[in-house]
Amino acid sequence: MIRVLLADDEELVRVAVAALLGLEPDIEVVAQAADGAGAVTATLAHRPDVAVVDLEMPGLTGIEVAAELTRARPECAVVVLTGHGRPGHLRKALAAGARGFLPKGSPGGALADVIRRVHAGGRYVDPSLAADALTLPACPLSPRELETLRLAEFGTPVAVIARRVHLSDGTARNHLSAAVQKLGAADRAEAVRIARDNGWL
Template identity: 75%
Template sequence: MIRVLLADDEDLIRAAVAALLALEPDLEVVAQAADGRTAVDAALAHRPDVAVVDLEMPALDGLRVAAELATALPSCAVVILTGRGRPAHLRRALTAGARGFLAKGAPGGALADVIRRVHAGARYVDPALAADALTAPECPLTPRELEVLRLAGPDAPVTATARRAHLSEGTVRNHLAAVVQKLGVTSRAEAYRTAREHGWL
């Protein structure tokens, strides 16, 4: 039996996936979690063979869960399941140590097949997303600019952002101006939206 952990903050989706996997004779769901921190704790307690985690969850997102498990429980292969995958998410997921990346809109039996593949040591990436990743633009922003934009959001005051980033207000303004210029947009809100759409944040 392949022991599986499921982590998704949407109860209905988690229950549906668990019911789907219960139909497979060689798969057993041994733990479920509604957020990333609980997922890591449950993985360490139950030691599953494969963890299927949502990309966007409270406490820790799927990428951070993958990174933590790659260190704390390397025997557990991680599959990222997402409804809003972007090429940048794919690159970051593979860098974090995920072995699989699958869209929630995939055919019903696809997840079970992916679980078997990654358990056997292979990787799986959604073909459409892999094709998009080959032609997607690289993020032109530096890690610091991305962090400032993430903290600033579309409209947080510069003062609050500077405090959270441990930077001066002038430095935050300079970073945000550089972000707007590099992305070729006219406002911080538009820059934030563009970065979110590309999966850079």
């Protein structure tokens, strides 16, 4: 019997997936969690074989959960589910140690098949996401531009960003302007979104 943990902040989705997996003769859902920290705690307490985690959860994201479980309990295979699969997320999830990456819109039996595959030591990546990830362009931003853009993510004032990276206000502003221009964005917020979607941040 393959022991599974499910983590998703949307209760309806989590309960529905648990019910679906409950129909499988060789899979048992042994724990559920509504956020990332709960997923880590429940995994350490219940010792599932496979943890199925949502990409976007409160607290720790699915990618952060994958990284934590890979460190704390490497024998537990992590599958990341996503409502909007982006190639950048795929790269980060795999780098964090996830063994599976699957869109939530996949056919009903797909998750059970992926659970079996990763439990047997294999990997699974949605083919269309894998193809997109292979064709991602290289990051056009310099390390300094990436650093200032990362700090700008939450609307941080330029003066604060400049202090954190030990630059003058004008130089920090120039790096941010260059990042916005190189990414073809309308503003800093859009530049951050583009960089995140492509896995550069």
